Amino acid sequence: MNTYDYVVVGAGSAGCVLAARLSEDPGTRVALIEAGGPDTAQEIHVPAAFSQLFKSDLDWDLDSEPEPGIGGRRAYLPRGKVFGGCSSINAMIYIRGNRADYDGWAANGADGWSYSDVLPYFRRSEDNLRGADAFHGTGGPLTVSDSRSNHPLASAFVEAAISAGHRRNDDFNGESQLGVGPYQLTQRDGMRCSTSVAFLHPAMQRPNLTVLSGARADRVVIENGRATGVEVTRNSGTEVITAAREVILSAGAYESPKLLMLSGVGPADTLAAFGIRVRADLPVGEGLQDHYMTLLNFRTDTESLMTAASEANAELLQSQGRGPLTSNIGEAGGFFHSRDGLAAPDVQFHMAPVLFHQEGLGPITEHGFAFGPCVLAPTSRGRVTLRAARPDAAPRITHNYLTTAEDRAAIIAGIRIALDIAAQAPAAKVITGPYDVPDSDSDADLLAWAQRSGMTLYHPTSTCAIGSVVDPELRVYGVQGLRVVDASVFPSVPRANTNAPTVMAAEKAADLIKGAV
Structure with a gap:
């Protein structure tokens, strides 16, 4: 059967949620289209192994265009090509964002x-193992837990930040974001709890949900102003999966705009240049935002996660769900104001109890650790556009990292906060020397180092934003029966790791689609 009520493109962080929620009605037929395959690889489920998935066949392995604000470097952009999408290859940090983000959207x-x-x-x-309160839920599909690694280097970072005058915060999703502490994680019994594990796996038992893996979505079929299906390439052939009610794109902030443009929905001048018939002239792909991060790397004689992959630790993980292999790498962090007068944080820190350099691709040859800031509320804006009128061609992606004075000032201030933390006794006593740090604390050297060593924090958003491409119910302007549900619809990037906000958006979208809002 090739006809369904709803056809969802992308079994990632949002698509798994949508497929599960929409198929709760046994009378509703749902198809979920995924270019990748099942999330069976061991490295997916062992938290500390996630960077081993980079540049594998489970990674779309994208690159940006030469970025003008960081010396013309191309940024490596890993994206999950597997059930669970980026929730199957990310660092599992559960952060929702700031109240100001969402109130700003509404305003x-x-x-x-x-x-x-x-x-x-x-x-x-959410099923938060700390229990329910005004901010947290229990009994939901997505397990949220405290880290079972609690590496002493992460604890040293937190204590050093407190020594530097920053307050401890054990719940960044509570009353206030400000401060430092350990992150809560999307983990269950010490293993990854992706949206595939939490939502899709249970739903796949339902006869009204069909998951088509190894299926590349090539274009949305639009007839008389209405989306009627999705053309896919699968098993070396092409077929159309028909949607009686809606087509829903959940392919992410890079691929959803690409698919819209291939389908004739996008900037008319761009589409005309590729000979694509214009179905709706919309600013698809504009407004790209991301968090740009720098990590100072230090040497240490404390045992880091470099030696985590031992037989003893593997046994500890399997038998008790504990130990170093449960580490999500980014175990701790914090939220800071880079200057006075801000209503919400503009800098976020991540701390890894292991060297993390060269965009996470650098070799780990000695014990070390890393921590540093990202630009949390960037004013830089980028763009996603087509490279070719071919579905097998990667899109052109330009973020324009650090191209505004505000973003450059924020990253410089954030690095100074990091240097101050590193100088405090709890950090200084475990640092044996620099591995990759700025040459000095001058503005020029801090910026040059940030441009040379920085990387994406894997949080692209806003390329199909509410108000410009979709309405507040996430329906694409000018095309009936077509929605976008993923981080591309965010009007701005939240002050957060973006997985939890993406799950939230899909939960809300499911109610919008069902008419339950």
Whole structure:
């Protein structure tokens, strides 16, 4: 059968949630299309192994165009090509964002997306092992837990930050984001709890849900102004999967705009240049935002995660769900103001109890650790556009990292915060020397180092934003029966690791589609 009520493109962080929620009605037929395959690889489920998935066949392995703000470097952009999408290859950090993010969305026209509107959807998805309260939920599909690694180097970072005058915060998703502490994680019994594990695996037992793996979506079929299906390439052949009610794109902030443009939905001048018939002239692909991160790397004589992959630790993980292999690498962090007068944080830190350099691809040959800032509320804006009118061609991606004075000032201030933390006794006593740090604390050297060593924090958003490409119910302007549900619809990047906000958006979208809002 090739006809369904709903056809969802992308079994990633949002698509798995949508497929599960929409198929809860046994009378509704749902097809989920995924270019990758099942999430069976061991490296997916062992938390500390996630970087081994980079540049594998489970990674779309994208690169940006030469980035003008970072010396013309191309940024490596890993994206999950597997059930669970990026939730199957990420660092499992569960952060929702700041109240100001969502209230800002609503104030700028995204009706129904204020903090009070979205909090119930965060709580509904969550099974927080700390228990339920005004901010947290229990009994949801997505297990949220404290780290079972608790590496002493991560603890040293937290204590050093407190010594530098920053307050401890054990719940970044509670009353306030500010401060430092360990991150809560999407883990269950010490293993990864992706949206595939949490939502899709249980739903796949339902006869009304069909998952088509190894299926590349080539274009949305649009007839008389309405999306009627998706053309896919699968098993070396092409077929159309028909949608009686809606087509829903959940392919992510790079691939959803690409698929829209291939289907004739996008900037008319861009589409005309590729000979694509224009179905709706919309600013698809514009407004790209991401968090740009720098990590100072230090040597240490404390045992780091470099030696985590031992037989004893593997046995500890398998038998008790504990030990170094449960580490998500980014175990701790914090949120900071880079200057006075800010209403919400503009810098976020991540701390890894192991060397993490060269965009996470650098060899680990000695014990070390890394921590540093990202630009949390970037003013830089980028673009996703087509490389060719071919579905097998990667899109052109330019983020324009650090191209505004505000972003450059934020990263410089963030690095100074990091240097101050490194100088405090709890950090200084475990540092034996620098591995990759700025040459000095001058503005020029800090910026040059940030441009040379920085990387994506894997949080692209806003390329199909509410108000410009989709309405507040995530329906694409000018095309009936077509929605986008993923991080591309965010009006701005939240002050957060973006997986939890993406799950929230899919939870809310499921209710919008069902008419339950």
